[in-house]
Amino acid sequence: MQMELIELDGPVNLVRLDGRLDAPGADTLGMRFTAATVAQGRPVIVDLSGVSFIASMGIRLLISCAKGAHLKGHKFVLFGAQPFVQDVFEQAGLDQILDIAASESEALERLSA
């Protein structure tokens, strides 16, 4: 599981994920992802287009960071989910607690909403 952090004007954090968000993947990401999405206190958009698979531990990490960001008062928006991943989000009712946008531009719009 790879992670890339890009700083956009704002400042806004853009985090790109690449790989499988299964238990080992989530484990590898762990602290770095939390640091980039929660600790810095900046609004963040997460590019999921490189994520080929997601399971419960990966979902847990996303929920945990979404909650953390909410507590710190900044937005956390996911975008670019592949069909399999988007299906998992919808089947599991995750669209009720995660902010999921269809594209990067929509994600950025949501930050200023």
Add this chain to the structure above:
Amino acid sequence: MSAIPSLASDELAALLSVTRRLAAPFKLSAMLAEVTAAACSVLQAERASVWLLDAARHELVLEVASDIRHVRIPQTHGLVGACVSARAPINVPDCYADPRFDASVDRRSGFVTRCSLTLPLVDHQDTLVGVMQVLNKRGGVFEDDDQALAEALAAQCAVALSRVRMTEQVIAAEAMRKELELAAVVQASALPQMLPQLPGYRMHATFRPAQQTGGDGYDLALVQGGLLVLLADATGHGIAPALSVTQMQAMLRMAFRLGAPLETVFHEVNDRLAETLPDSHFVTAFIGLLDPATHLLRFISGGQGPILHYQAGADAFVAHKATSFPMGAMPLRKPPKAVSMDLAAGDVLVLLSDCIYEYENAAGEVFGRERVESVVREAAAAPPSLIAERLLQTLAVFADGAPQDDDITMVLLQRQALPALS
């Protein structure tokens, strides 16, 4: 190894005493303390230390020296590193004159190293497990006979070290095995011993836990509102998720036996789990109540999906998504809404844990919903136990040896077909 020249009887006695003590079972820290004390005494050194080789991280770890603990250095660093590379003793009469000497440890502790004798610790399988270092021979420098004695001591130390580490690994593996065993017992204890008898319906549950118990659970029980149907899956493996699922099962049975409404129960259980589950862990759960008189199944699903309703009349499926987010992830901000499912004669409710839908074969394909639907449609008229068997068989053929890494749980509820009119 150099032959030991004439050993004075008291030196020999000291060496034998240490050998005897090292042969007894030891905790690592106690063993290292014994070795360094023995080295100082036998070799008349001011200080002794044992560095353990962490091969995975390519580091040497200093476990024991009188006032320094757990220092880590790259395995090529300093005199100890040179000793690892050379796999041979290094005797340095004037350390500060030797370019390999690393003075930083001295600076941290305030000790001033004059001379040193560094020896590799190689066990009986010829594996280098660490390095022993003695510093500052009282009244002089380390001589050849000191080196010979030290080598004898190092050999004993290496073997004892190997043995202690192996024991620790065995103990850790045993502890893990016990935990998994306990998790499996806890998980199995909460499952219904017998499935209820409900006129007009047949039901079946299959439970195949993974080796590392994956936190699945299910329930089928007659309660005040009718038949309780539950399929649950807690995040993680082992004892913690197994316990959270059994807790949930107990709460649900109690609440429904007391006649509490579905929405209230779901809300309460979700919020209680949100309070007690650690760090965003959650339990996906389908909770349904079937009224056998009206054949209406009302359900709320927290993160558990897809929920398949095979309709015999249309010979087609209605697939429901979860109606709420996974339970315990966070408290509910508004009351949850239930969905209703009308079970007509011949209809089958199919609840499967996600392990089945997501089961990957060697080619990287997942089993998927279409394969499940195809098996169920073909076997829909058969008793649910047979439908379950067919699903497992088809899954096994598809998997073609790919291992099961999560619990497989199936709950099937079938409303019996009305007898044909002759």
